[in-house]
Amino acid sequence: MVGSPPQIAKLGTSQASIVWGQFRRHRLAMWSLYVLGFLYLGALFADFIAPYGEGQSFRRGVENRSYAPPTTIYWFDPETDRLTRPYVYPVSSVRDTRTLRVSYVEDRTRPTPIRFLVRGPSYVPPPLSLIPVAIRRDLGINDWTTNWHLFGVEFPATIYLWGADQFGRDVFGRILFGARISLTIGIIASLIALVLGLVLGALAGYYGGALDDVIMRMVEVIATIPTLFLLLALRALFPIEVNPTAIFVIMVTILGFISWGAIARVVRGLALSLREEEYVLAAKALGARDARVMLRHLLPGTAAYAIVSFSLLIPGFILTEAGLSFLGLGISEPASSWGLMLAVAQEGGIQTFTQRPWMLLPGLFIFIAVLAYNFVGDGLRDALDPKLRR
Amino acid sequence: MVLTYVVRRFLQMIPTFLGATLLAFLIIQAAPGDFTDRFALDPNIDPEQLQRMRERFALDQPVTVQYANWMWSIVRYGYFGESFSYRAPVNAVIYPLILNSMSLVLVSLVVTYLLTIPIAVYSARRQYSLGDKAITFLSFLGLAIPNFFFILVLITGVLVLQPTLREVAEAGGPIATLLRPITYDLDRGLAFPVGGMRTSGLYDELGPLGQVRDRFWHLVLPVLVVSTASLASLVRVLRAQMLEFMRADFVRTANAKGLPPRAVVYKHALRNALNPLISGIGTLLPSLVGGAGLVEFVVRWPGITPAFVAAVKAQDLYIVMGLLTVSAVLLMLGNFLSDVLLGLIDPRIRYT
Numbered sequence: 001m002v003g004s005p006p007q008i009a010k011l012g013t014s015q016a017s018i019v020w021g022q023f024r025r026h027r028l029a030m031w032s033l034y035v036l037g038f039l040y041l042g043a044l045f046a047d048f049i050a051p052y053g054e055g056q057s058f059r060r061g062v063e064n065r066s067y068a069p070p071t072t073i074y075w076f077d078p079e080t081d082r083l084t085r086p087y088v089y090p091v092s093s094v095r096d097t098r099t100l101r102v103s104y105v106e107d108r109t110r111p112t113p114i115r116f117l118v119r120g121p122s123y124v125p126p127p128l129s130l131i132p133v134a135i136r137r138d139l140g141i142n143d144w145t146t147n148w149h150l151f152g153v154e155f156p157a158t159i160y161l162w163g164a165d166q167f168g169r170d171v172f173g174r175i176l177f178g179a180r181i182s183l184t185i186g187i188i189a190s191l192i193a194l195v196l197g198l199v200l201g202a203l204a205g206y207y208g209g210a211l212d213d214v215i216m217r218m219v220e221v222i223a224t225i226p227t228l229f230l231l232l233a234l235r236a237l238f239p240i241e242v243n244p245t246a247i248f249v250i251m252v253t254i255l256g257f258i259s260w261g262a263i264a265r266v267v268r269g270l271a272l273s274l275r276e277e278e279y280v281l282a283a284k285a286l287g288a289r290d291a292r293v294m295l296r297h298l299l300p301g302t303a304a305y306a307i308v309s310f311s312l313l314i315p316g317f318i319l320t321e322a323g324l325s326f327l328g329l330g331i332s333e334p335a336s337s338w339g340l341m342l343a344v345a346q347e348g349g350i351q352t353f354t355q356r357p358w359m360l361l362p363g364l365f366i367f368i369a370v371l372a373y374n375f376v377g378d379g380l381r382d383a384l385d386p387k388l389r390r
Numbered sequence: 391m392v393l394t395y396v397v398r399r400f401l402q403m404i405p406t407f408l409g410a411t412l413l414a415f416l417i418i419q420a421a422p423g424d425f426t427d428r429f430a431l432d433p434n435i436d437p438e439q440l441q442r443m444r445e446r447f448a449l450d451q452p453v454t455v456q457y458a459n460w461m462w463s464i465v466r467y468g469y470f471g472e473s474f475s476y477r478a479p480v481n482a483v484i485y486p487l488i489l490n491s492m493s494l495v496l497v498s499l500v501v502t503y504l505l506t507i508p509i510a511v512y513s514a515r516r517q518y519s520l521g522d523k524a525i526t527f528l529s530f531l532g533l534a535i536p537n538f539f540f541i542l543v544l545i546t547g548v549l550v551l552q553p554t555l556r557e558v559a560e561a562g563g564p565i566a567t568l569l570r571p572i573t574y575d576l577d578r579g580l581a582f583p584v585g586g587m588r589t590s591g592l593y594d595e596l597g598p599l600g601q602v603r604d605r606f607w608h609l610v611l612p613v614l615v616v617s618t619a620s621l622a623s624l625v626r627v628l629r630a631q632m633l634e635f636m637r638a639d640f641v642r643t644a645n646a647k648g649l650p651p652r653a654v655v656y657k658h659a660l661r662n663a664l665n666p667l668i669s670g671i672g673t674l675l676p677s678l679v680g681g682a683g684l685v686e687f688v689v690r691w692p693g694i695t696p697a698f699v700a701a702v703k704a705q706d707l708y709i710v711m712g713l714l715t716v717s718a719v720l721l722m723l724g725n726f727l728s729d730v731l732l733g734l735i736d737p738r739i740r741y742t
Contacts, residue, residue, distance in 0.1 A: 363539030
């Protein structure tokens, strides 16, 4: 035929853009994606957004801000009653001589304006902060710091958007700092579980025989021990108190190790059926080596499943990390993670619930993050399923 | 044929069981140090005594020998070894723990199943209605909320609401009458406990009815939390199943021949939709023993999870192994039961 070639479909609609188009129709999933993006941005710029450092405490003498409630922000000038730049009052703790309860009173004589873009505690700015401390030290860039903060007030005034914990540390800031750990552990652990599951599952399904038996028995054995118990026993292999980076590595390794089984089982099933497909047989007949057949022909066939299970593993890991830290077996002080902050809240006893409910806020964040990931996973599953295309 | 399948499936469990217990044993023994470490720094205990202690608990022998001895004593005598920290046979230590966890989880399971069916049926019959959307959304929330956070929130709620409850009760009127059973126990300091399994000190003085009430009040919060998570996932499963069967040919036939809608829904659709739930009962068996996990921790329920955490921290080897073994056995039995049950209720499944 001569002339212009017939128009085939719409040009440039790759598989990825079809899936993305489908995903965008899932409103809850899209909203969840925004929420997650927001949380991750908060985690990345935690040092900048938080007015205080991660472990910065106010607990001695006149500085004491233990369990200080959220700071009230005033917008109106007390004399003219006109809108003015936001300001706060410094607080000081007063102990009731009879009930021994500590409360905070504002010093109305010293209004302190909230300033934006102020100097505060110094920190290593992102993206350098993503590099582990040890490596930064080796590179000699550990002192590349800055001390700009989004907002702050001049001492003796303090600003606690969401109250302070028992050491007078800023709960708002610690939630942001905690997000770094709580939100990345899930991703890394899922990656480990996914890679292990894909590789071992593909090997078992493709080769079959003794290798298949060994791998599948291993899956069965791991699945026979209740997850929480296996997790705790494995955690006991390592010392309880080590530096946060080491705990991070330990936790993602353990989580990845105990969770690859379910993926391996499904991937094995997929590999079993895919290896009989004609295009796989053709590749083999053309003399492709096993590694090539597996990488180029088997694994792409499991992509949809892999993406969905990846996104659905993350929320589970976020919950597990929170649970472990809650038990005091995960991230330890002075670093922060959402589960650890809840543990501190619970240790505070009944007063936590009646007098300082802001200590429970980290739980809300676990909840929001898990919910958002569940919706995103759901949206992805629908978007990747050709039967559900709209 | 079914029998051969059952026997073969049963025999397959033995190597898995051995593998799982050996793996657990190796993991625990691979942890640095052992139980006697905590005495090493104690000036009252000399090294010789320490050595005798290690010999007594066979900690000086190779791990494989320890494992073999332990396994043999279970198979031969049903004896799980001796707890280091309790200085008592493991059997006697873990038995009450398992019972306590079971009572909590069993009640939660009954509550879950009683609620799942009506909720899922309603949701499926009125698909995309406001009620269905609310249920779907709530089950998402139920799945996402960490149980240890949920129980903290509930405790806060209870503590905050308690004074309000009293005010309403004192104001009188029909609502106060309705609340009488609660306020009655509230006045005696029984209602709303936020921890433990029974009111310590007071429990023995209560009459039998009072003891039941006391137990009940202690169960309310943990049961609510444990049920929520499983309720959320079961409702989603059953709703999907119901939707599938409501569109099935045999349901259309039943409708077409003029059966009342109730009969169609409950006798035809629901009966088939329940299949995975019935066979799933098997997989719930280990959760009976696994207990309510972190919830037990928060409400200080004397169940398995807190004991397990303590035992792991103290490296109390045989307590850890005892709890692991019991739950592993139940897990395997549960899966086994599920497979067999599924075959019994679903004639399409053939054994080869």
